[in-house]
Structures are given as structure tokens and as C-alpha cells.
Amino acid sequence: MSDFAEKLSVLSDQERIASSSKFRWIGYTQSDEILKKMEFLKNYPTSLRMPNILLVSDSNNGKTRILDRFEKLNKSYINDINGELHIPTLYVEAPVEPDERRLYNLILEALFAPINASERIEIRQSRVIHLLKKTNVKLLMIDEIHHVLAGTMNKQRTFLNIIKSLSNNTKISIVCAGTKAAFNAINTDTQLINRFEPYILDNWVYNNEYSKLLKSFEQILPLKKKSDLTESNISKQILFKSEGLIGEISKILELSSILAINSGHEKIDLEILNGIRFTVPSKRNREDSILR
Ligand SMILES: Nc1ncnc2c1ncn2[C@@H]1O[C@H](COP(=O)(O)OP(=O)(O)OP(=O)(O)O)[C@@H](O)[C@H]1O
Numbered sequence: 001m002s003d004f005a006e007k008l009s010v011l012s013d014q015e016r017i018a019s020s021s022k023f024r025w026i027g028y029t030q031s032d033e034i035l036k037k038m039e040f041l042k043n044y045p046t047s048l049r050m051p052n053i054l055l056v057s058d059s060n061n062g063k064t065r066i067l068d069r070f071e072k073l074n075k076s077y078i079n080d081i082n083g084e085l086h087i088p089t090l091y092v093e094a095p096v097e098p099d100e101r102r103l104y105n106l107i108l109e110a111l112f113a114p115i116n117a118s119e120r121i122e123i124r125q126s127r128v129i130h131l132l133k134k135t136n137v138k139l140l141m142i143d144e145i146h147h148v149l150a151g152t153m154n155k156q157r158t159f160l161n162i163i164k165s166l167s168n169n170t171k172i173s174i175v176c177a178g179t180k181a182a183f184n185a186i187n188t189d190t191q192l193i194n195r196f197e198p199y200i201l202d203n204w205v206y207n208n209e210y211s212k213l214l215k216s217f218e219q220i221l222p223l224k225k226k227s228d229l230t231e232s233n234i235s236k237q238i239l240f241k242s243e244g245l246i247g248e249i250s251k252i253l254e255l256s257s258i259l260a261i262n263s264g265h266e267k268i269d270l271e272i273l274n275g276i277r278f279t280v281p282s283k284r285n286r287e288d289s290i291l292r
């Protein structure tokens with residue numbers, strides 16, 4: 001019996017239902033590759049041009065979880081000898097508009113530094129640079145970067161150039177993450193594409209990698225009977241319903257586990273998969289508009 005199965009055997013149905021909804025990190029080839037690259041960037045020697053990356057995928061396909069995983073693997077600490085604070089990775093969400101002032105505020109907030117509304121932009125910028133260095137930040141992560149790319153092409157590039165110069169001035173590598181809109185913004189500018197190496201998290205397709213992912217999910221299902229998720233009809237049905245997005249795969253397995261527990265079926269098969277209340281992502285908006 002695996003450790004997980006052993007833990008499960010003492011849980012009540014209610015606890016197993018709660019366990020179905022609990023997030024558990026699952027590593028896969030692309031996530032390992034990106035985490036390795038982030039580690040490389042974190043340890044990159046200070047240079048005039050720090051390398052940055054742009055992590056791109058469809059929405060709900062694992063970007064934020066990778067950033068979060070890296071943050072958890074690189075916890076802040078205080079150096080015992082000199083008492084210095086080390087925050088190896090700093091996570092912020094991009095401001096909803098391409099506004100330099102707001103970006104600095106978000107970084108200051110993440111560092112628990114005070115924000116003075118009337119502070120001049122140059123002072124604010126130098127305070128951000130100073131604090132990032134003082135707290136020994138080695139990798140800055142800016143998520144939801146597509147938000148700031150809603151403006152004109154010109155505005156987008158201006159903002160990306162602000163991020164680029166922040167990396168130049170602090171000598172800190174930056175990981176930006178966002179949807180394909182972000183990729184299109186840098187893709188038209190050779191200067192930017194050289195400074196933000198794109199990493200694209202592909203949608204899941206029917207192959208060996210996908211089977212491996214399902215096997216990993218299978219191992220953490222809180223069910224009493226074995227579900228054969230990699231059986232071709234089952235795995236194809238999960239892929240079809242999820243449209244190849246890891247967030248949807250995980251949602252389908254969560255709903256299926258709950259139904260399997262409540263119905264006493266105790267395993268996920270086609271009957272359970274067809275019984276859950278789930279709409280294929282691309283059909284959701286259409287259904288919403290019918291309801292309205
Ligand atoms: N490595 C993983 N292990 C297990 N589940 C995962 C993993 N990555 C993603 N998921 C599941 O997919 C969901 C969506 O992932 P995430 O929030 O990272 O997507 P995203 O690409 O950041 O989406 P968005 O562009 O909308 O912000 C997670 O809440 C989680 O349920």
C-alpha cells in the first residue's frame with residue numbers, strides 16, 4: 001500500500017471529498033524544464049545584460065503554479081551570520097494597466113515597504129532598485145503580464161522596455177508570465193525577443209507525456225478502487241472535455257472523484273466522467289449567453 005493510500009484508508013468520505021479539491025503539485029517534463037531554467041536565471045552571475053524569460057500558455061494551463069512552485073522551493077531566510085534578509089524570488093502580478101508607477105507600487109507592496117503617493121517617479125524607481133538589491137532578490141516574477149498588454153502596440157513595448165531596464169538596473173533576471181497576447185507583443189520586436197526568451201507551455205495532446213500526467217493524477221485520487229485513467233477511452237474522454245488544459249483536467253478529476261465517492265462507485269470510469277456536471281471550456285460563454 002502506498003503512503004497516500006494508507007493515509008486515505010483512515011479518512012471519512014467528507015475528508016476524502018475535501019482531499020479531492022486540494023491542490024497537489026504534479027511535475028511534468030515542461031514544468032521541470034522551466035523550473036530548471038528559473039534556477040539557472042536565479043544563479044546567473046551579475047552581468048550587463050541579465051537574461052529574462054517570458055512564460056506563455058493558454059489561460060488555465062499551469063503558468064502561475066510553476067511560479068508558485070519555484071517560490072516555495074526558494075523560501076526567504078535570514079542569514080545567521082550577518083542577519084541579512086534574503087528573498088530569493090519575488091512574485092507580483094502585473095498592474096492592470098501599463099503604468100510604471102503602479103508596477104513599482106506592487107513591488108514595494110510585495111516587499112512590505114511603505115508607499116508614499118506623492119513620491120516622485122524617479123525616487124520611487126530608485127527606492128525599488130535599492131530595496132530589491134538590499135533584500136537580495138535574485139529572480140523577479142511578473143505574472144499576468146498580458147494585462148498590461150491590452151493597450152496599443154506602442155504602450156506595450158514601452159512597458160516591456162520599463163521591465164527590461166528594471167532588470168538592467170537591478171541586475172536581476174525577470175520571469176514574465178502571460179497568455180499568447182504577451183507573446184505577440186514581444187514577437188514583433190527583435191530587441192525584446194532577444195531579452196525575453198519565450199517558453200511556451202503547450203496544450204496537452206494525446207501522447208506519452210499526457211499518459212504520464214494522468215498516471216500522476218491517478219496516484220493521488222482519494223478513491224477506494226483503482227481507476228485506470230490511461231485506458232484509451234477514458235484518457236481520450238478527459239482530453240476531449242478538458243481541451244488540453246491542465247486546469248480543466250484537474251477540475252474534471254476533482255468533480256469525478258467527488259461523484260465517485262458520493263455514489264459509492266469509488267473509481268473514475270466513463271460512467272462517472274459522463275455523469276459530472278461539466279461544460280467544455282470553449283462552450284461556456286455560449287451557455288452563459290443563453291442563460292442571460
Ligand atoms: N503542476 C500542476 N500540478 C497539479 N495541478 C496543476 C499544475 N499546474 C496547474 N494545475 C491545475 O491547473 C490550474 C490552473 O493552473 P494555473 O493557475 O497555473 O494556470 P495559468 O496558466 O496561470 O492560468 P491563467 O493564464 O488563467 O492565469 C491550477 O489551479 C491547478 O488546479
Ligand SMILES: [Mg+2]
Nearest residue numbers: 063064143144
Ligand atoms: Mg495564472
